[in-house]
Amino acid sequence: MFMLGDFIRVLRAAEVRISTAESIEAAAIVETIGLGDRQLMRTALSQALAKTDAEKDAFHACFDEYFGAMLDAVKSSDNGSSAEDASADGASSDTQDPHEQDSGDISSEATPSHDLAEMLLNNDEAGLAARLVQAASDADMSDVRLFTQQGLFTRRIMEMMGLEEVEAAIQNARNSGDGEYESNLRHARQRLFEMARDFVEKQIAMRTANSGKLVREEALSRIKLSNLDRSDMHIMRGLIAKLAKRLAALHSRRQKRSKRGLIDVRKTLRKNQSHDGLLIDLQWRSVEVSRPRLITMCDVSGSVAAVSRFLLMFLYSLDEVMPRTRSFAFSHACGEITDLFDRMEPEAAMTDTLMRFGGGSTDYGNAFTDLARLVMDDLDHKTTLMILGDGRSNYGDPGHEILREMSNRCRRVIWLNPESKALWDTGDSEMKRLGAYCHTVQVCNSVRHLERVLDDMLRLSI
Numbered sequence: 491m492f493m494l495g496d497f498i499r500v501l502r503a504a505e506v507r508i509s510t511a512e513s514i515e516a517a518a519i520v521e522t523i524g525l526g527d528r529q530l531m532r533t534a535l536s537q538a539l540a541k542t543d544a545e546k547d548a549f550h551a552c553f554d555e556y557f558g559a560m561l562d563a564v565k566s567s568d569n570g571s572s573a574e575d576a577s578a579d580g581a582s583s584d585t586q587d588p589h590e591q592d593s594g595d596i597s598s599e600a601t602p603s604h605d606l607a608e609m610l611l612n613n614d615e616a617g618l619a620a621r622l623v624q625a626a627s628d629a630d631m632s633d634v635r636l637f638t639q640q641g642l643f644t645r646r647i648m649e650m651m652g653l654e655e656v657e658a659a660i661q662n663a664r665n666s667g668d669g670e671y672e673s674n675l676r677h678a679r680q681r682l683f684e685m686a687r688d689f690v691e692k693q694i695a696m697r698t699a700n701s702g703k704l705v706r707e708e709a710l711s712r713i714k715l716s717n718l719d720r721s722d723m724h725i726m727r728g729l730i731a732k733l734a735k736r737l738a739a740l741h742s743r744r745q746k747r748s749k750r751g752l753i754d755v756r757k758t759l760r761k762n763q764s765h766d767g768l769l770i771d772l773q774w775r776s777v778e779v780s781r782p783r784l785i786t787m788c789d790v791s792g793s794v795a796a797v798s799r800f801l802l803m804f805l806y807s808l809d810e811v812m813p814r815t816r817s818f819a820f821s822h823a824c825g826e827i828t829d830l831f832d833r834m835e836p837e838a839a840m841t842d843t844l845m846r847f848g849g850g851s852t853d854y855g856n857a858f859t860d861l862a863r864l865v866m867d868d869l870d871h872k873t874t875l876m877i878l879g880d881g882r883s884n885y886g887d888p889g890h891e892i893l894r895e896m897s898n899r900c901r902r903v904i905w906l907n908p909e910s911k912a913l914w915d916t917g918d919s920e921m922k923r924l925g926a927y928c929h930t931v932q933v934c935n936s937v938r939h940l941e942r943v944l945d946d947m948l949r950l951s952i
Contacts, residue, residue: 494513494516494517494520495513496631497552497553497556498513498516498539499697500552500556500696500697501539501548501549501552503696503697504548504551504552505545505548506539506540506545506548506549506552507541507545508539512538512539515538516535516538516539519531519534519535519538520535532550532553535549535553536549536550536553551721552696555696555719556696605652605655605659606621606651606652606653606655606656606682607655607656607659607675607678609621610656610678610679610681610682611674611675611678618685621651621652622647622651622685622686622689624650625647625648625650625651625686626647626650626689626693628650629643629646629647629650631643631647631690631693637694637708637709637712639694640687640690640691640694640712643690643693644683644686644687644690647686647689647690648682648683648686651682651686653679653682656675656678656679656682657679659675660672660675660676660679663675677912677916680910680912681912684910684912684913688714688717691713691714691717692717694709694713695709695710695713695717695718695719695722706725707725707729710722710725710726710729710937711729711733711936711937711938711941712936712937712938713936714908714935714936715796715797715799715800715908715935715936715937716793716796716797716908716935718796726800726937727803727837729937730800730803730804730807730937731807733804733937733941734804734807734808735807737808737941737944737945737948738807738808740945758771783814783815783816783868783872783873783874784805784812784814784815784816784873784874784876784947785815785816785817785818785865785869785873785874785875785876786801786802786805786815786816786817786818786876786877786878787818787819787820787824787857787861787875787876787877787878787879788801788802788817788818788819788820788877788878788879789819789820789821789852789878789879789880790819790820790821790843790844790847790848791821791848791850791851791852792852793908794878794879794880794908795844795848797878797906797908797934797935797940798819798840798878799840800937800940801878801906801934801940802817802831802836802839802840803836803840804940804941804944805817805944806831806836807836808944808948812944812948815828816828816865817831818861818864818865819843819846819847819848820847820852820857820860820861821847821848821849821850821851821852821853821857822849822850822851822852822853822856822857823847823850823853823856823857823860824847824856824857824858824860824861824864825846825847825860825864826864827839827842827843827846827847830842830843851884852879852882852883852884853883853884853886853887854879854881854883854886854887854888854889854920854924855883855886855887855888855889855892856887856889857889858889858892858893858896859889859892861892861896862892862895862896865896866895866896866899869896869899869900870899870900870901871900871901872901873899873900873901874900874901874902874903874904874947875896875897875900875902875903875904876903876904876906876947877903877904877905877906877928878906878908878934879905879906879907880907880908880909880919881905881907881914881919881920881921881924881925882917882918882919882920883918883920884918885918888920888923888924889924890920890923890924890926890927893924893927893928894926894927897927897928897929902929902930902950903927903928903929903930904928904929904930904943904947905921905924905925905928905930905931905932906932906933906934906939906943907921907931907932907933907934908933908934908935909933909935910933911933
């Protein structure tokens with residue numbers, strides 16, 4: 491599975507300069523020391539391929555990202571739960587480097603012989619990870635360069651993993667009339683798709699690091715926000731600012747047209763008396779437009795926090811055209827954060843928000859109770875309530891009755907869920923009950939999704 495040439499391409503994409511001679515030297519190092527000691531290979535290759543401190547930092551980050559998931563997946567399939575114990579011991583030690591573990595032969599094929607459908611149904615994470623790694627190698631992921639290739643490589647990896655087995659199992663269940671098993675298999679197939687797609691997204695994000703600013707931004711705008719690397723945050727802030735500026739300019743023009751109203755005939759005729767009847771200076775009837783209100787309620791627990799961060803950044807970058815906004819954050823409890831974003835930079839405000847409201851298990855019932863106490867009297871036909879969350883309340887009260895009362899008072903309720911629809915109403919998800927009281931319910935987990943949602947909302951608010 492180890493492809494030195496592909497790894498060198500990833501390093502070059504991360505702005506590590508590597509000559510042909512250095513590539514040859516790296517190949518000689520691998521041939522000499524072998525693949526058994528991961529830490530030794532990491533140290534030796536960094537000496538040959540990275541020259542400056544900045545390049546060494548980039549090398550270590552690329553090495554960990556490129557090999558980490560592959561090696562850990564193969565090792566976990568070999569060692570079972572002992573791999574998790576070793577990882578936990580390594581994490582608790584101040585002196586042990588997690589890369590000092592013996593990772594085994596990278597090129598060994600650890601693909602389990604289990605039936606893929608049963609692996610998915612039994613949630614065999616180690617076996618699935620190993621099969622995914624081998625499929626990625628067989629699909630030659632080194633060829634992936636552009637986001638437009640995502641569909642091609644996702645499908646290719648699914649086929650390499652054994653999609654045909656799952657399709658056959660679904661057909662057999664349909665023929666035998668086992669509707670429940672067929673439904674479970676269809677959800678398993680969707681899980682396989684999500685797994686392969688996420689893997690390909692991360693590979694594209696890693697390989698497009700220096701392929702051009704526009705290509706990079708295009709890739710990052712479509713990747714799940716929960717999959718972003720911290721090193722991409724400065725690019726994402728610039729991208730959010732650029733998209734917000736474009737939306738603001740577009741909707742500013744729309745607002746001017748909507749406020750302009752109809753031609754005022756009397757004023758126009760009087761204004762143009764000196765032009766011999768030519769209507770040169772048109773006069774319009776002014777229309778008073780009262781700005782609607784927007785209330786946002788963002789889940790800041792777990793992976794949802796990444797999406798909430800960028801939604802709030804987007805909202806406060808659109809201050810010129812956005813409806814009057816009050817923002818709230820929650821995990822267990824819900825509180826207002828409007829003043830934080832009014833007086834702080836978005837990054838600092840979000841850090842403060844996570845400290846205040848990011849702790850504790852998610853409790854939608856309690857959060858909706860808090861929100862109702864704070865805003866219920868202010869809700870009316872001009873108010874839009876936007877909720878960002880996965881709808882998972884740890885099997886507690888989802889607060890749907892309170893949401894119904896707020897929905898009856900609002901102009902509309904928009905629910906944005908960062909999870910794929912295949913995961914809605916599974917486990918502790920309450921999207922069916924919560925979505926019943928929303929005017930719009932949609933997936934939202936990338937910058938493109940956020941842009942589309944806010945564009946639609948601004949169109950409706952004019």
